[in-house]
Amino acid sequence: MSERVILGRGGGLISLGAADALWAGLTSDSAVPTATAAFTCSPASAWAGYVLLGSRVVATVKAGAEQWSVPEIEVRRAAAALNAVEVDRRGLVRIGPFRGAPRQGHREGTLLRWRQRIARELQEPVPDRAAEGDGVWPFHLAGIDWRRILVEHTQRNEAGSWWLPRAVVRLLDAAEHAERQWLLAVPQQGGEAVTEPPFSHGQAQAADGRETTSADCPAATLRLYDGELKGQLYSAVSRKPGISGKVAGWACAVCRTAPAAVLDHCHEHGYVRAPVCHSCNTQERPDHLYSNDIRVAGHYTRLFDTDVADWLPHWHRCSGCRARTTLPLPHLAAWTAHIACRPLRPAHREIRGSRGRKPCGVLRVSWTGSQNAPRSCLLTVAVDFCPSGEHRVLARVPYREAVGQFRTWLAETAPAVAAAAGPDRLDGLPARSRPVIADTSSEGLALF
Structure with a gap:
């Protein structure tokens, strides 16, 4: 028999x-199923001394x-914070599986390494009581029923x-x-749980000992990135002792709401851009990426249109891209297909009497040569999956023209970013950019 919740307490x-x-x-x-x-x-x-609800510790x-x-008040605060989260179910992030077995070492009963926890649970059979349809899953993450929103993409023979x-x-990263x-602030001693309420995520303590809460800012306890790693090579920074802990102390430099998890860097020039969360680190990932061919999916509309004010400054944190006033070759190819060749893309009238017209198929861009030899590098923008059965080439754009x-476009869209770039800042840059390396299956989610 369920217990009756007395309101007002x-x-x-x-x-x-x-x-x-x-x-x-x-x-x-809530938009997030619980x-x-x-x-x-x-x-x-409960014996651990806390329970996670969304991004809060209760x-x-x-x-x-x-x-x-x-x-009760902490449960209500956590619910209010979760209800404020907006979810776009079309914007997805890959969470696995990745190469290598899930690493162990975290304590049972904790959320740490939630991606590995999901991978382990998905490989286990569904428990009987869940299969019986009583609506109760034996596993959840921070009070979130992740199984109800998990999307599985399957490909033939893969x-x-x-x-x-x-x-x-x-939310899960937070x-x-x-x-x-x-766990760092309130250590467990002798297996006994600490009964004093800890500081929840987004809370701080004033100088006089009073607790202050900032429920609307999950990253309130994190420091903002202020270019501390500007101009440094990722190969050198990543080997420094304690760098992972330092990265975790920053808020994501793109969304500024989630804790940073990795150092995003330019794979073409090798320079650190900024610490970012896992979500932002995968946001620029195309649907398909090969050695010299990418499919330009709809999420590039966000990167180059609605969220351009965040992403252009972020990409130009790389000293090489900023000095040459360009983007890494895959980014530049995607931009060329999405922006420069947009007027060339054919459209078809919608089926069943619709008055509008739908852009033809899916854009794909490939290139021959590399950015290391700009005179011979050529971008080819084509349309795949045309409703009429055609696969037409829209344009062939030389690298230098792109x-x-x-x-x-940068000078018109982001004058401040364009003003900070230019050929007068080439000192100290590599004489030759490294070739583009595509890695779409590693746990580090590395790109470009």
């Missing part, structure tokens, strides 16, 4: 069963011999891949960071 403690009912009720209309047993099913463990209190409780909406990936910070078009 925001300052009191409630049992775990009541907290389950309260969490499910408050988040029933679990019905966020406090009582794995990986939640402390558990041992009220009796076997009785555990949680502050293993499938798993994808989650970008907003959910950012939850992982919050848990890691809590660079010139980009510089003109």
Whole structure:
């Protein structure tokens, strides 16, 4: 029998069963599907001293011999923060599987390395009680029922891949960071849980000891990146002791809301761009990337249009790209197909009486040669999957012409970024850019 949740007791403690009912009720209309047993099913463990709800840490209190409780107000705050998350189910991030076996070493009952946890659980059979249709999954992540929004892409004769909406990936990354910070700040001693409420993700402590909360800013406890690694080579920075811990202390330099997880760098010139979260690190990934061929998917509309103010300055954090006022070859090829050749793309009238016209097929761009020999480098923009059965070439653009078009567009779109670039800043750059290396299956999610 489910427990009745007494409303209006925001300052009191409630049992775990009541907290389950309260969490499910408050988040029933959330864009992020939640679990019905966020406090009582794995990986939640009250004896650990805390439970994760979204990106917040909620402390558990041992009220009796076997009785555990949680502050009702903290459950309500976590629900309010989760309800504010907007989810675009079309914007997906690949979360696996990647090469190599999932690495172990994290404590059972924790969210740390949530990607490996998902990989392990997907390889196990669905438990009987979930298959019986009672609606309760035995596993969840931070109170989120990730199975309801997991997307699996399968290809013929190849293993499938798993994808989650970008907003959910950012939320789980933030939850992982919050848990890691809590475990560092509140160590477990002798297996006994600490019953004092810890600082939740997004909380800070004032100088006089008072707790201040910033629920709207998950990265409130993180420092903003201010170009500390500007002009440094990734090959040197990545070998420095303690660099991973330093990266985790920054907020993502692109979205500025999630904790950074990796150092994004230009694979063409080798320079560090900035620390970014896993979500932003995969946002520029094309649908298909080969050694000299990429498919220009719809998400480039975001990179080159709606979010251009974030991505152009980020790409030009690379000293090589900034000095030459260009982009790495795959980025420049995608820009050429999406922006410069947009007027050339044919359109077809919509089926069944629609008055609009739909752009033809899917854009694909390939190149011969490399950026190391710009005179011989040629970009070819074509259309695949044309409804009429055609595969037509839209344009063949020499590399130098594409660079010139980009510089003109950059000056009009982002004058400040264009003003900071130029050929007078070539000192210290590599004499020859490295060849583009495509790596679409490694756990590091490296690109370009």
